Amino acid sequence: MGNEALARLAEERVDHRFKGLPPDADGLSVAELAAQRRNLFTGGFTTPVLALSAERLEHNLALMETYAARHGLAFAPHGKTSMAPALFQRQIERGAWGITLAVPHQVRVARAFGVERIFLANELVDAAALRWIAGELAADPHFRLVCYVDSVSGVRLMDAALRDAGAGRPLDVAVELAAGEGARTGVRTDEECAAVADAVAATGTLRLVGVAGYEGEVPRADPERVRAWLRRLVALAAGFDKAGRFAGLDEIVVSAGGSAWFDAVADVFTEIPELSVPVLKLLRSGAYVSHDDGHYRRLTPFNRVPGEGALEPAFRLWTQVVSRPSPGQAFANAGKRDAAYDLDLPVAQVVRRDGAERPADGVTVTALSDQHAWLETTGEADLEVGDWVGLGLSHPCTAFDKWQLIPLAEADGTVVDYIRTFF
Numbered sequence: 316m317g318n319e320a321l322a323r324l325a326e327e328r329v330d331h332r333f334k335g336l337p338p339d340a341d342g343l344s345v346a347e348l349a350a351q352r353r354n355l356f357t358g359g360f361t362t363p364v365l366a367l368s369a370e371r372l373e374h375n376l377a378l379m380e381t382y383a384a385r386h387g388l389a390f391a392p393h394g395k396t397s398m399a400p401a402l403f404q405r406q407i408e409r410g411a412w413g414i415t416l417a418v419p420h421q422v423r424v425a426r427a428f429g430v431e432r433i434f435l436a437n438e439l440v441d442a443a444a445l446r447w448i449a450g451e452l453a454a455d456p457h458f459r460l461v462c463y464v465d466s467v468s469g470v471r472l473m474d475a476a477l478r479d480a481g482a483g484r485p486l487d488v489a490v491e492l493a494a495g496e497g498a499r500t501g502v503r504t505d506e507e508c509a510a511v512a513d514a515v516a517a518t519g520t521l522r523l524v525g526v527a528g529y530e531g532e533v534p535r536a537d538p539e540r541v542r543a544w545l546r547r548l549v550a551l552a553a554g555f556d557k558a559g560r561f562a563g564l565d566e567i568v569v570s571a572g573g574s575a576w577f578d579a580v581a582d583v584f585t586e587i588p589e590l591s592v593p594v595l596k597l598l599r600s601g602a603y604v605s606h607d608d609g610h611y612r613r614l615t616p617f618n619r620v621p622g623e624g625a626l627e628p629a630f631r632l633w634t635q636v637v638s639r640p641s642p643g644q645a646f647a648n649a650g651k652r653d654a655a656y657d658l659d660l661p662v663a664q665v666v667r668r669d670g671a672e673r674p675a676d677g678v679t680v681t682a683l684s685d686q687h688a689w690l691e692t693t694g695e696a697d698l699e700v701g702d703w704v705g706l707g708l709s710h711p712c713t714a715f716d717k718w719q720l721i722p723l724a725e726a727d728g729t730v731v732d733y734i735r736t737f738f
Contacts, residue, residue: 320428321400324735325349333720334653335364345720345733355633355728356667362635362703363649365714366724367605369731371629372402378624379603380409385623386581391415391434391570393601397715399736400428402604413459415599419444422460424737426451434570435462436529436599438491438500440469442476449482461524461568463491465501470514470521477520485522488515489568490555492548494532501528508551512560523560525568525595526552530576541576545583556590570597578616578623602711605629609659609709630714632661632706634688639700645690647704650683653717659709661688667703675704 325346329336337359340348353359355366383390389412394403398421403414413432416422419441422433439445439462451458464470470488477486490511493501502508508526515523528548530541552569561567567590572580577600584596602611606626617625634649654661660683663675677696682689688706692698708714715721716738723732 318404318429321404324401327735329720334718335360335362335722336720337361345735349730349732352729352731355722355724355730356670356703357728358730360633360722360730362633363647363653364722365630365632365653365718366722366730367734368627368629368631369723369725371627372605372723375603375606375626375629376405376409378626379600380411382577382581382623383598384410386585388572388581388584388596388598390598390600391432392604393417393436393573393599394425395421396601396712397604397734397736398424398738399715399721399734400424400430401732401734403428403430406604412595412597415601419447422448426458431455431457431459433460434527434597434599435460436527436570438463438465438469440472440476442472442479445473445476445486446480448486449477449480449484452482452484452486459487461487461489463500463527464488464511464515464521465491465493467510467514470511470518474518474520477518482520485518485520487524487568488521489525489527489570490515490523490551492526492528492544492551494528494530494544495534498532498534499529505551505554508555509558512555516560523555524564524566525561525570526555527568527570527597529573530571530579531573536576538579541579542583545571545579546586549583549587552594553588553590561591564592566593566595567591568595568597570595570599572598572600574600574602574611575614576616578620605711605714607655607709607711607714608662608664608707611709611711628707630708630711631664632708632714633667634704634706636690636698636700636702636704637687639698642694643692645678645692645696645698647688647690648686649688649706650686652685654683654688654706655708655710655712655714655717656683657710657713661706661708663690663704664707665705666698667705668699668701672705678704680706 677693
């Protein structure tokens with residue numbers, strides 16, 4: 316990756332753009348502020364402030380690196396979760412093949428920070444974006460991008476845009492297999508898959524390198540249904556290979572794997588038969604990097620295979636009680652602008668007062684306004700105006716996107732770095 320670009324992030328000046336940071340840090344560079352090793356609770360940070368646990372982040376990065384290696388999987392973690400180039404770098408340092416992304420803007424961010432391998436888990440028919448990608452491929456012989464194709468009409472649009480751009484290197488594509496009838500994107504039938512592959516072969520601008528999809532969209536997903544779909548994906552790859560559709564390749568890409576079923580992916584991908592060339596078995600889970608205290612805590616495959624380890628929730632949103640209008644109710648100063656809320660409400664975990672931390676017993680988040688959390692309190696809740704309340708969040712993808720510069724804090728509150736996001 317581009318260390319120079321990351322170094323420039325450290326030179327960025329702290330100011331009003333970055334919520335939660337100490338007002339008296341205005342004008343300091345991010346590196347200067349990090350070097351001060353301020354404490355999250357006593358160093359002038361203002362509430363609400365989102366913090367990422369340094370220790371838990373490192374644990375999660377190491378765990379998934381080990382998991383992928385143990386199961387013979389290449390790993391391209393989904394970057395849409397964090398959109399944080401500093402985390403992309405750490406994932407790549409931890410052995411990731413590259414980074415998965417979803418839309419052209421995200422690819423531009425990754426390229427600005429030197430990411431050389433990108434899996435675009437989406438269809439791409441935007442002529443302006445294709446023109447830019449053609450330029451990137453021409454300018455950097457080390458850059459590789461693989462993206463989905465799921466229709467003959469999409470292939471035609473891609474071909475036309477790339478020809479108009481004067482593309483020299485072909486763009487690598489994988490046929491996306493739909494997760495089922497009525498599911499999200501992707502090709503529904505084997506016959507349609509063959510037609511899309513034929514359309515790719517008829518162009519000079521695209522190169523078919525594999526098959527892919529997302530098992531998280533399997534209707535009424537359970538282990539049996541997910542594994543059945545994954546076996547369809549493997550069979551599609553084998554059928555394409557037998558038909559000679561991958562002739563001339565050094566490797567065949569077979570890719571799946573969100574954050575809820577990567578154990579099934581690992582199991583079924585062991586069944587991939589020997590093909591004409593080696594297979595790149597590419598896993599794309601992304602939410603693991605921070606994990607969470609709700610949706611993914613319930614869904615993580617590590618619940619089914621506890622012997623393989625456990626991810627740890629790394630986010631905590633610190634908010635402050637600003638109103639205590641009745642014994643059964645309190646309000647804190649973080650809301651929809653600050654917390655993930657699309658899958659579950661935040662969970663009150665701890666209360667801090669005068670430097671002491673205790674469990675948030677009797678405190679429940681019942682609703683979020685734009686800038687307030689509604690707290691229901693029972694008799695055991697010793698809660699006062701001014702208390703800090705630490706909230707656990709559900710769904711990393713909609714937590715990261717609300718914060719442009721996130722303190723990376725050690726267990727004692729020492730902030731050792733800041734994670735810049737680009738949404």
